[in-house]
Amino acid sequence: MSIATAVTHTGILTARQLRAAWRIPAFLVLNLVQPMIWLLLFGQLFKSVVDIPGFTGGESYLEFLTPGIVMMMALFGSAWAGTTYIQDMDRGVMDRLLTSPTNRGALMVSTLAYQAILTLIQTLIVVGVAWLFGARFEGGAAGILLMVVAAMLLTAIFSALSNAAALLARNQNVLIGISQMISIPLIFLSSALMQTSLSASWVATAAAYNPVEWAVIVARQALQAVPDWATIWAHLGMLAALAIVMAWLSTRAFRAYQRSA
Template sequence: MSTVTGTDVQDLAPVSAESLAELLVARERPPRPSALSASLTFGWRAILKIKHVPEQLFDVTAFPIMMVLMYTYLFGGALAGSPEKYIQFLLPGILVMSVVMITMYTGVSVNTDIEKGVFDRFRTLPIWRPSTMVGYLLGDALRYTIASVVMLTVGMVLGYRPDGGLAGVVAGIALLVVFSFAFSWIWTMFGLLLRTEKSVMGVSMMVIFPLTFLSNVFVDPRTMPGWLQAFVNNSPVTHLASAVRGLMGGDRPGAEIAWSLGWAGLFVLVFGPVTMRLYNRK
């Protein structure tokens, strides 16, 4: 085993601070990424996570198929006389319900990364601070689109025929994805606020179930008690379901579209700053 003597240490060439700086900074520092570039990068990261863990697509494939089949044949005969008639009313609503329900997994993903310590590294990067959160939501927008396509495919097989044609279907899905993107800011807040992913999922279900089931997804609200109609008719999910149903049915429900976009803007304005405040202080 060799040792280094005092003579050997003295023979080493001294390293000045200037030469060390030249070695570490051999060329110009790359420019700081823009807000859009950073957000798209984190969005791509979210997509890569799906690539390496394909089980994450279970909730946007198997779950929507199960929902369409179950509610069509469970309620179709009793509410509309036949599943074929009922699916014309049900499919846009169940599409809204399923996509809104899977938005809660955004908060679960955020909470999981916090537990792993990934966010500690993100906060040290010279990037636009909200880009990490926006990236999560951009990646999840792909999942919402996949779920919509899967449900529409199953609905077409079961007899659903959108009178609005391709344009109406695309417009309905686009409105749904925009609303879900904004709605997901609620779950990013919970993902930062709560300690475990189980807590995030539990609180999310407590919020989502009343909003989705107390709406016009399954039935016309006019058959409900007056006090319940007041809640249902002003629910953001009711406005969204009516807008998507109208667009896919060939109508132009301007008021419902405006309400849906208004709710989406409200979610971003309220929960976006709260999320970033928690993120900066976490």
């Protein structure tokens, strides 16, 4: 199958999911509720964190917290991406797609593209709300753009993982359990909410291998007045490489699904 055909199939399948989201906009709103609560409540309750000796995250905890909340939202949203596959399986849509000439890669990439679009919209909303409450980002539009790119790559990684889990487990409750088991520890084993140097040393060690931490580092560096570009490109490269690997592995999960169908 040609690349042009794969791109066409990806566009059609992505549009299908966007139409479904447009019909039920509550999904987008609900995915914003928890991050907004964390952003506004934590931003106010823990604003004195900046006075802790050794804290080097700047003079505003809200500005420090915003990139972490963006990545938290990207992680939580993408961890549920596999629910679309579960619904398609229950309705028999997945079997019809797999017996049709539909490109397998397009089936996977379309869900990643859809989740990335949602992440873009939600990230801009979170940044806008943070700005209204006083956060100012010296990195400007370019910094916000890089934060969006990091969030999209993080979304691609965990959307692919969620899709693979859905294809293998075929059960909504199992998928929910896997999502919670993975997403919550990854948030706390990163600097999304607190600088890791102020935590136990093993937390900082674990964070070095955590893709959530990679994305948070990119976002925080990009939003600074003088970013560390070497750090940004290195962590963006790791996110991109992991996203490609996860997309490839999750596409292969279609074969396991078909064999056990």
